[in-house]
Amino acid sequence: xxxxxxxxxxxxxxxxxENTSIQTLVEQRGFQAKxxxxxxxxxxxxxxxxxxxxIFPVSCAMVGEEFFNSMARIYIRSHTPDSGNLHDFxxxxxxxxxxxxxxxxxxxxxxxxxxxxxxxxxxxxxSATALDISSLGDFSPxxxxxxxxxxxxxxxxVKSKYPIFDIWDFATSNGHADTIPNIKSEGxxxxxxxxxxxVKVVNIEDELFQMIKSLREHKTLGATxxxxxxLNPEYNLKEGLNRLFSFGVxxxxxxxxxxxxx
Amino acid sequence: xxxxPIPADSVGIGLRGDHCEYVAVNKPSVDWFxxxxxxxxxQGGAPHDWLRQxxxxxxxxxxxxxxxxxxxxxxxxxxxxxxKELIHIYEPGLVSEHLSWxxxxxxxxxxxxxxxxxxxxxxxxxxxxxxxxxxLGRTILVENASTYLEFSHSEMSEWEFINEITRxxxxxxxxxxxxxxxxxxxxxxxPIEFFSKISPSVVGEIHLAGHTVxxxxxxxxxxxxxxxxxxxxxxxxxxxxxxxxHAAPTLIEWDKELPEFSVLMDEANIARSYRQExxxxxx
Ligand SMILES: [Fe+2]
Numbered sequence: 141x142x143x144x145x146x147x148x149x150x151x152x153x154x155x156x157x158e159n160t161s162i163q164t165l166v167e168q169r170g171f172q173a174k175x176x177x178x179x180x181x182x183x184x185x186x187x188x189x190x191x192x193x194x195i196f197p198v199s200c201a202m203v204g205e206e207f208f209n210s211m212a213r214i215y216i217r218s219h220t221p222d223s224g225n226l227h228d229f230x231x232x233x234x235x236x237x238x239x240x241x242x243x244x245x246x247x248x249x250x251x252x253x254x255x256x257x258x259x260x261x262x263x264x265x266x267s268a269t270a271l272d273i274s275s276l277g278d279f280s281p282x283x284x285x286x287x288x289x290x291x292x293x294x295x296x297x298v299k300s301k302y303p304i305f306d307i308w309d310f311a312t313s314n315g316h317a318d319t320i321p322n323i324k325s326e327g328x329x330x331x332x333x334x335x336x337x338x339v340k341v342v343n344i345e346d347e348l349f350q351m352i353k354s355l356r357e358h359k360t361l362g363a364t365x366x367x368x369x370x371l372n373p374e375y376n377l378k379e380g381l382n383r384l385f386s387f388g389v390x391x392x393x394x395x396x397x398x399x400x401x402x
Numbered sequence: 403x404x405x406x407p408i409p410a411d412s413v414g415i416g417l418r419g420d421h422c423e424y425v426a427v428n429k430p431s432v433d434w435f436x437x438x439x440x441x442x443x444x445q446g447g448a449p450h451d452w453l454r455q456x457x458x459x460x461x462x463x464x465x466x467x468x469x470x471x472x473x474x475x476x477x478x479x480x481x482x483x484x485x486k487e488l489i490h491i492y493e494p495g496l497v498s499e500h501l502s503w504x505x506x507x508x509x510x511x512x513x514x515x516x517x518x519x520x521x522x523x524x525x526x527x528x529x530x531x532x533x534x535x536x537x538l539g540r541t542i543l544v545e546n547a548s549t550y551l552e553f554s555h556s557e558m559s560e561w562e563f564i565n566e567i568t569r570x571x572x573x574x575x576x577x578x579x580x581x582x583x584x585x586x587x588x589x590x591x592x593p594i595e596f597f598s599k600i601s602p603s604v605v606g607e608i609h610l611a612g613h614t615v616x617x618x619x620x621x622x623x624x625x626x627x628x629x630x631x632x633x634x635x636x637x638x639x640x641x642x643x644x645x646x647x648h649a650a651p652t653l654i655e656w657d658k659e660l661p662e663f664s665v666l667m668d669e670a671n672i673a674r675s676y677r678q679e680x681x682x683x684x685x
Pocket of ligand 1: 545578609610611655
């Protein structure tokens with residue numbers, strides 16, 4: 141058998157459990173070919189399952205290891221790794237969870253997994269400088285409307301119709317049963333980012349979520365303020381902006397170059 | 403940054419994430435460290451902060467597990483380019499990979515999978531290693547893997563296979579003594595004969611690790627788990643070949659069920675004592 145054919149069949153045998161002709165090529169020596177191949181299958185599934193439970197520790201704790209591992213086995217087969225770096229494995233787990241009818245008991249699990257993935261990404265992301273609010277002083281107030289922000293590469297936001305921050309907080313703080321969040325209460329938004337002291341998950345109000353979303357789309361500060369006030373005319377923009385800088389997630393501020401029409 | 407090469411008589415330790423802070427802060431007396439290259443494929447954060455600090459005081463070896471040298475897919479150039487960037491940043495003394503495959507049709511199984519010892523495999527692997535060495539602009543080491551099966555269409559022994567590959571590609575061998583022992587038990591050959599067929603001049607590094615004995619009704623299989631101390635039989639083999647491969651530095655590997663760092667220091671000291679015994683016997 142040619143090497144390429146051998147590798148394709150070996151992979152099918154591992155992932156799909158198919159009885160391929162690879163079995164006829166394995167020296168038995170006291171063991172069945174199947175048993176020898178299953179040593180590899182066990183190693184591979186153990187490595188990939190452990191990778192997922194390491195990257196998604198909070199989701200795993202929420203559903204329990206046994207349930208998580210059986211879910212992982214299905215995920216490994218349906219979303220086989222496509223990178224030689226294990227840290228890239230698991231990107232599609234949140235959407236996979238969303239699509240699994242068996243998980244309807246955990247309607248918030250997909251958002252929880254998204255936060256786990258964002259924490260993992262933030263942990264490994266490139267470092268960047270953090271500006272504080274005084275950096276605005278470098279610009280003339282006449283230009284405030286036209287300012288654009290670049291964010292720390294670790295930043296990620298998650299919005300859920302479930303109280304996702306309370307659920308995260310409960311799952312990560314070994315909370316007591318009497319503090320179990322009521323999943324029927326109002327939806328929440330979280331900001332994930334890495335500061336000097338590590339990866340942080342913070343609860344943010346919907347208006348701030350909207351501000352960050354708009355600024356990350358490179359809308360100007362003026363346009364961002366307008367859309368935020370559309371959401372809630374009472375919102376205190378100055379306080380929101382202060383809070384945003386306090387997280388240390390703004391890394392550059394520039395003035396939008398106005399387009400000259402001819 | 404420490405720039406001299408990794409000395410022949412030195413003993414390094416495999417460095418895992420959980421020990422990085424301890425090593426960076428306490429600067430234990432260890433000759434050098436080996437890391438898994440892929441653990442640093444991320445762009446920043448704590449892993450790189452610690453490693454930069456550690457690199458100031460120690461030489462490094464970059465040991466890859468994800469390049470899939472034996473695969474018949476196209477060489478993963480993106481993977482190789484990231485490795486090249488990391489080599490440029492950290493200037494490791496040694497760069498190594500495995501004589502195995504882990505991916506096919508773009509699917510990565512993330513294990514060191516067995517190859518048939520055929521002329522076809524040799525030609526394929528040797529040309530891949532040559533390409534990698536050309537792209538990286540340096541000689542690499544390739545490690546003999548533990549295996550749990552043998553292919554009936556193999557045309558030669560493992561040592562003949564290894565010798566052909568190092569001869570054709572000009573790469574060096576990372577000789578894992580535990581892996582030779584595991585294979586000798588699993589496939590019933592004499593490990594001493596194996597070592598006697600490997601030319602000392604191609605061996606650029608030695609690995610020592612612990613493995614797991616799995617007893618099944620049909621017999622015993624030894625699995626390369628890197629989750630415990632080096633077993634007595636492997637220490638005896640190390641002692642027996644220390645003289646033959648005296649030009650290669652030794653590494654203690656431990657990847658799972660990571661113990662206190664002092665246990666790894668202890669293993670490294672045992673290796674060092676075998677080396678010193680050998681030197682005093684030679685004097
Ligand atoms: Fe090894």
